[in-house]
Amino acid sequence: MxxxxxxxxxxxxxxxxxxxxxxxxLVTDGTAGITHRKVAARADVPLGxxxxxxxxxxxxxxxxxxxxxxxxxAEFEELFTKVEAHQDLVEVLVELVQGGPxxxxxxxxxxxxxxxxxxxxxxxxxxxxxxxDSRAVLARFxxxxxxxxxxxxxxxxxxxxxxxxxxxxREATRxxxxxxxxxxxxRET
Numbered sequence: 001m002x003x004x005x006x007x008x009x010x011x012x013x014x015x016x017x018x019x020x021x022x023x024x025x026l027v028t029d030g031t032a033g034i035t036h037r038k039v040a041a042r043a044d045v046p047l048g049x050x051x052x053x054x055x056x057x058x059x060x061x062x063x064x065x066x067x068x069x070x071x072x073x074a075e076f077e078e079l080f081t082k083v084e085a086h087q088d089l090v091e092v093l094v095e096l097v098q099g100g101p102x103x104x105x106x107x108x109x110x111x112x113x114x115x116x117x118x119x120x121x122x123x124x125x126x127x128x129x130x131x132x133d134s135r136a137v138l139a140r141f142x143x144x145x146x147x148x149x150x151x152x153x154x155x156x157x158x159x160x161x162x163x164x165x166x167x168x169x170r171e172a173t174r175x176x177x178x179x180x181x182x183x184x185x186x187r188e189t
Contacts, residue, residue: 015053017043022064031116042139071132093177097157107158153180
């Protein structure tokens with residue numbers, strides 16, 4: 001019949017689904033394994049939808065990482081909303097390191113981003129902003145010097161937790177965090 005065209009589905013969330021699917025692929029296959037086809041299959045969209053929304057694989061990856069950082073920054077901020085005392089802060093930080101599967105997924109994405117940023121200046125700028133924002137949250141409770149030290153410790157502890165064949169005892173994690181929160185003698189916090 002003349003005049004009949006292909007029916008388009010109204011799907012305002014498609015772009016976000018594609019970004020979420022790209023993050024899922026990055027978790028399972030890393031930056032070296034991401035493809036338009038894998039993302040399309042994971043998002044349950046036609047391959048053309050992925051290439052329509054993202055002109056290149058590099059753009060898709062960069063925007064997926066930016067989407068991840070946006071979400072993660074908001075989640076990180078939310079973690080600290082109920083911190084009222086030093087012990088509350090310690091417990092939030094221990095849980096950040098020791099958290100379950102959802103924390104693992106997030107940590108894998110964070111490290112994939114950091115590795116990709118080694119070769120991509122745009123992603124490096126994204127990681128620097130993310131670090132600055134995270135440290136600003138921590139500094140509200142610790143001051144800037146301790147926040148920087150604590151941020152580095154947390155990243156190291158999280159990486160070790162990802163790679164460990166046996167989980168680190170919570171008490172060991174807690175002790176490392178408490179020590180990092182202790183001001184260095186002779187310096188301001």
